[in-house]
Amino acid sequence: MLLITCPNCGVAAEETELHAGGEAHITRFGPEASENDFEDYLFRRENPRGVHFERWRHANGCGKWFHAARCTATLEVFGTYSAQTTEPPREILETIRAKRPAWTWRDLK
């Protein structure tokens, strides 16, 4: 069973307390967006076998959304952080890169 620490309330929550919300940091495009951008936003997913950034909600706890970096092949959780960000914080990226040197994610530098 997954254990993920909610950054909002600090509780190490069990999977049954949490609701998975899919890929994080998906950019919503505005009214002038191309069909390709909009299709990307709505449907195309990174779906990696490896480190994934995801949205989670502490549904049976504090009720708030947060983001997590988790490996889909080993279920290792690299850290959680606030949902009020457009990209993962530096320390999470450093933790991931220390363990997975060859790792890349979309166009993240």
Next chain:
Amino acid sequence: MRRYSAFAIAREVLRHHQGWERAWAKPEPRKQYDVIIVGAGGHGLATAYYLGKNHGITNVAVLEKGWLGGGNTGRNTTIIRSNYLQDPSAAIYEKARSLYETLSQDLNMNVMFSPRGVMMLAQTEHEVRGYVRTAHANALQGVQTEFIGPERVKELCPIIRIDGPRYPVLGALWQARGGTARHDAVAWGYARACSDMGMHIIQKCEVTGIRTEGGNVTGVETTRGPIGCSKLGLVAAGHSGVLAQMAGFRLPLESVALQALVSEPIKPCMDVVVMANTVHGYMSQSDKGEMVIGGGTDGFNNYTQRGSFHHIEETVRALVETFPMIARLKMLRQWGGIVDVTGDRSPIISPTPVGGLFVNCGWGTGGFKAIPGGGWATAEMIAKGAPGPLAAEFGLNRFREGRFIDESVAAGVAH
């Protein structure tokens, strides 16, 4: 290929079973093939088989990173049905179901197709309306289903409790010619027939890269060296996204774990397949007597082929409520598979942005029932370079164009 028959069994009994030959060859990969299929599961092998049988293309290799039929083909709960709502789905699933009827004769391998009947219970007023609508749609599509009342449900499956306290059974969508088949035998049968046509089935050969030149596919990198091809079919279910990434595009898929379990074997007690979508579980009895049970998927992306235990608890709870007599059964085995789920719960059989590269994926939680039809449609697409009538509606372009084939009702429970 020596054919299997009653006579062959008699002959081998007299020879102490020394004369059986390998079901499929174990060849070394060649440098170049006309078509490479990635994934030796049901859909991949069926694609190869119909490429040879229907289109005369036999210079084909099927590459498999693990063992043949060891992915979702060997992990599903073997249910076969075609009672879908939308026309394109009914067409391809009914094609598959009708091919299953004669598959044993076609492949000369007993796939143990058992059209014992599938019922999907209606336990809320919404479900009743949904299934009555599906039964009408099926009548127009030429798929034989009917909506039956609770008394008939009890008659067909006496171990169901139809007056449960939470969700009494209000009726069911009944497909009398649905049923089950032996999943391993389906993969083995196709593999044997493909090998007999001279195709190469190469196991323990993982694709690590996809070679392209000027936007067209030229081959694959594998753990057994590079192999060239003029056309490439990716038929890798849960790992389709990983392969698409190698080719430089993304698919509208999420890979999640789906679990199944079986009980200890007991005497025959139900001769139909029952799906209870409201309480979320489904069950049938295997020929060995085990109760074969499945339920819902996990909510998060997962490639581990293991699921979360609380889903088993939910599934078992749902089925004990529906079938009180199973409450004291012991469970024998539990396992998980990685399923690739699309937004509209319909598959993708499509050309891709890379020339000569085709995908068959997105079957989500219900690909086994579609193996012959999916293989038939994918083979036609690869042979002709463009999707035929069965596959036309299942293109990747449907997401951009908003032409969804919404089967969230038909696939209401993972199956």
